[in-house]
Amino acid sequence: MTVESPGALKILVAEDSAADRLILQSMLQRSGHEVVLVEDGESAITAFSECHPDLVFLDVIMPNVNGIEAARRIKSLSGDELIPVIFLTSLADAESLATCLDAGGDDFLSKPYNQIVLDSKIKAFSRMREMHRTLAHQKDQISLHNKHLIQEQNVAKQVFDKIAHAGALKLDVIRYYMSALAVFNGDVLLAEISPRGSLFVVLGDFTGHGLPAAIGSMPLASTFYGMVGKGFSLADILREINQKLYQTLPIGLFCCATCVDINFKKNRIRVWNGGLPDNILYRHKTHTYERVRSSHLPLGVLSNRDFKADVQVLHLEKGDHFLMWSDGIQEARNRAGDMFGEDNINAVLDSGLPPAVIYSQILKNVQEHIGSTEKDDDISLVDIAVPDDDRVQALAPQSGMRNGYLEDWELSLTLVASSLKTFNPLSLLIHVISEVPGLRQNSSVLYTVLSELFNNALEHGVLGLESSIKSSPAGFAEYYRLRKEGLEALTEAFVRFEFRHETRQNGGMLTVTVGR
Amino acid sequence: MGTSARAKIDAAMMVQLKDLLGERFGELVLRYIQDGERRISLLHSAVAAQDFVVVHAESHGLKGSSRNIGANTLGNLCGDLEQLGKDHNAGGMQALLAAVEQEFAAVCAELKTH
């Protein structure tokens, strides 16, 4: 029995000479190693599989399978694990040495054996094995981390896909191609039909790729779907998306985008392009095209104070096609590193082809250009057709769509003292009013009006405060001190809102009465 | 390193081996002798039959064992024989084997005195 020491190894010795075996065994045991002894090559292979040694000593010339063959078999059995094989020989000629190394031999030990030489060789191999093991472990760890990362991204993608869902992209007037570099695409494409039957589409290209880009897509998608569904105008939607992105994204992360609002009944398209390559309106009658150039900073760069939501309005005709793409199309590189470029796109646009095939021609040419190389940007291409048939009908607003709308109604809300002390009713009221499509678009104006009416009723009517107090800065503070005290002391009071809404031929009439 | 002209075995090596093996030193001597006798017997028939592969293998084996116990003269003789086997050179093989056998007997005799 030997005492297990930290450097103790299990060592297999295959040697046909009994005396040599005994000497080597004694030396190894003296250094604290566990020794397994065999007398020929065949037993060496069997013993290797059975006892899994850390190190193997093999005589070269042995009966039943010589050392060279045994080394070869042992190396193939050890697979990825590093199990050093040391030949017990003092082979003089280079040819024999080469044969041993070829078979997987790692070193040689010549006779007579020397304890110091033996120990230092074992130590060196131990260190090598340790390093090999550490590397293998790190490799496993990295691949495990990578696996986790992919799993997490897949879960996140499911969440992302639910928010940035296909919406109206399934409509057959829309054709699109999107490729992704990572699990997430830095490009985002959303489409939805408004309550009035307009088709809203946004193609966005976020700075960067993957997770950071996808994070920006979340507020973009939720705002877009939420506001299109409620009937907001393109300008309102753009402003809201810009504000959300400006507030939530770090500086330097933004979204180049084109947003369109297409009314197929009125045959007009509103386009806002901030930072995307020129959009193309390709004409059915003439096979010519008009460009809609980017005239704005991308979304999320400017605060809403400076943001401009002015749109370009174009007249559409049946059979026209509206095309938009991200810069990934121009920048798509072939194996030689050359970009697809502007000229190649213009060649297709100038080809005079029918509008319906422009999209597929551009896509085909880009894909042929890229070949089988890795794409170095997200490539997105979108084509919207102005249908020349009944497909427009499918886009008409459907009555009873979603939860329906408020039409003719009356509402009365009375807040008594206890509520007046703590509750601000404005959000609640705006929420109700926003259920009327026509009023929703004016909700910010209505908010201001209601806010003034409510504050007047509360401060002047209920609390009896005079506006004149506010005329000096000191008075301003005084006014709000009095307002606070008045509210705290309030016992018998109320403010009543009365709303009456009637729909009319071209809209509706909302009557608001606020009293106390 | 021999201290005596008659010594067939390196004395320092003997000291080291005794220290290493302790009570198993006798076993080492016995195994060396048995192994050597077996190899010499095999060498006799191989030389007679001019089986160079066996001549090479067995003289190689005896060379190693002999060096391991410090019998360097014997080791060198075995090395010469091994080379003849490797070169398929029958000339002088018989005489060299006789010298090996004689030296082996002397080594064994000396080992038994330890």
Added chain:
Amino acid sequence: MAISSSLSADSKTLTIAVDGRFDASSLDEFRKCYEDVSNGVPVRYNVDLKNAVYLDSSALGMLLVLRDYAGGEAAQITITNCSPEVKKIFSISSFEQLFTIQ
């Protein structure tokens, strides 16, 4: 070195020169150029793109971060030696509203 910077004699203008690709891989180097100015506080910045061969949206993002660092709306940043291709990128993204492009 792909990105280098130098301060004018009066310490008022920091010139940052970009050599080669100006993209996401330049992020740290670009930022260090203006954050690690030890001898003076520049009031003007000049981004020299004479030797820049390629510019992507990440580079635009970095310029916005520099603009924020240099005081946002009050920042004085000039982007010089722009090739026609680079000028086009700035034009598409309307960056001339935020930077002086030359």
